[in-house]
Amino acid sequence: MSRATNDDTTINIPADLSVPGASEVSAARGAHRAVVRQPGLAGLVARRISAWFGDHQVLDRVSLTMAAGQVTALIGPSGCGKSTFLRILNRMHELVPSASLAGEVLLDGADIYDPERRLTDARRQVGMVFQKPNPFPAMSIYDNVVAGLRLTGQKASRAQKDILVEECLIKAGLWREVRDRLRQPGGALSGGQQQRLCIARSLAIRPRVLLMDEPCSALDPTSTRVIEETIQELVAEVTIVIVTHNMQQAQRISDQCAFFLAEQGTPGYIVEHGATDAMFDSPQDPRTADYVHGRFG
Numbered sequence: 001m002s003r004a005t006n007d008d009t010t011i012n013i014p015a016d017l018s019v020p021g022a023s024e025v026s027a028a029r030g031a032h033r034a035v036v037r038q039p040g041l042a043g044l045v046a047r048r049i050s051a052w053f054g055d056h057q058v059l060d061r062v063s064l065t066m067a068a069g070q071v072t073a074l075i076g077p078s079g080c081g082k083s084t085f086l087r088i089l090n091r092m093h094e095l096v097p098s099a100s101l102a103g104e105v106l107l108d109g110a111d112i113y114d115p116e117r118r119l120t121d122a123r124r125q126v127g128m129v130f131q132k133p134n135p136f137p138a139m140s141i142y143d144n145v146v147a148g149l150r151l152t153g154q155k156a157s158r159a160q161k162d163i164l165v166e167e168c169l170i171k172a173g174l175w176r177e178v179r180d181r182l183r184q185p186g187g188a189l190s191g192g193q194q195q196r197l198c199i200a201r202s203l204a205i206r207p208r209v210l211l212m213d214e215p216c217s218a219l220d221p222t223s224t225r226v227i228e229e230t231i232q233e234l235v236a237e238v239t240i241v242i243v244t245h246n247m248q249q250a251q252r253i254s255d256q257c258a259f260f261l262a263e264q265g266t267p268g269y270i271v272e273h274g275a276t277d278a279m280f281d282s283p284q285d286p287r288t289a290d291y292v293h294g295r296f297g
C-alpha cells in the first residue's frame with residue numbers, strides 16, 4: 001500500500017523536537033501525582049517498508065519486529081537507510097516534501113499510518129532523540145522538560161510539573177547535576193547533559209517507544225557511558241530503537257540487532273537480524289560477520 005506524503009498537515013511541532021508519549025491525564029490519582037500515566041510497554045512491527053526520496057528508492061521491503069521492553073540496534077554502513085527507517089517509525093519521513101513510503105508500522109498492533117489516526121498521536125507515542133542534542137537553548141532546564149506537554153495540549157499544575165521534571169531528570173540520569181539550577185538555560189549545559197535533557201524532555205510525555213539516532217556520536221566517552229546506562233534503565237518502561245555506528249555500543253546495550261546494507265546503488269534492506277550475541281558471535285551471513293568485525297563500513 002502506498003502512502004501519500006504530507007497526508008496530515010495538522011502537525012505544527014518543530015521537526016526536531018521529540019514529542020512522544022501516551023496522553024492519559026491521571027487526574028484520578030490526585031493533583032500531586034504524575035501528570036501523565038505511564039503506559040504499558042509496546043512493541044513496534046515494521047512490515048515491508050519501502051521508502052523513496054523522489055524516485056530514488058532507499059529502502060526495499062524492510063520488515064522488522066522491535067520487541068517491547070528491549071533495545072533494538074540498527075547497524076550498517078553509511079547511507080544504507082537506517083535513519084530513514086527510524087524516521088518512518090514515527091512518521092517523520094513524511095516531513096521531507098519529496099518523501100514517500102509503502103508498508104505498515106504497527107505500534108502495539110495498530111498501524112500508525114492508519115488514515116483515521118492523527119499524526120500527532122504517532123509522534124507522541126513514538127519519541128525521538130537525535131544525533132545532535134537539541135534542547136531549546138534559551139529556555140530553562142525545567143521548561144525544556146515540560147515543553148512537550150504544552151505542545152501536545154496537556155495541562156498540568158505547578159505541583160504536577162515539579163514532580164514530572166524531577167522524575168524525568170532522574171530517569172535521564174541528570175537530576176543530581178541540575179537539581180540546584182533548574183531555572184538556568186538548557187543551552188548552558190555540556191553536550192552530554194544537553195542530550196540527557198533531551199531524553200528527559202522526551203520522557204515527559206510518556207513515550208511507548210523511544211527512537212535514538214546515534215545519540216552519543218557527538219559525545220565524549222564518559223557522557224556516552226552515562227547515556228548507555230540511562231538507556232539500559234529506561235528500557236524497563238519504554239521500548240528503544242537505536243541507530244549506532246559503534247559496534248561496541250551495540251553489543252553493550254542492545255538485545256536485538258538488525259544489519260542494514262545497500263549494495264551498489266540498490267535500496268537498503270536487512271541482511272540479517274536477531275539476538276545481539278548471536279549477531280556478533282555467530283552471524284549467519286558472511287557480510288554481517290565482516291561488518292560487525294570491522295572489515296568494512
Ligand SMILES: Nc1ncnc2c1ncn2[C@@H]1O[C@H](COP(=O)(O)OP(=O)(O)OP(=O)(O)O)[C@@H](O)[C@H]1O
Pocket residue numbers: 053058076077078079080081082083084085096
Ligand atoms: N532528505 C533527503 N533527501 C534526499 N535523499 C535523502 C534524504 N535523506 C536521506 N537521503 C538518502 O537516503 C539514503 C539513505 O540515507 P540514510 O540517512 O537513511 O542512511 P543511513 O544508513 O542512516 O546513513 P548514515 O549512517 O550515514 O547516517 C541515502 O542515499 C541518502 O542520500
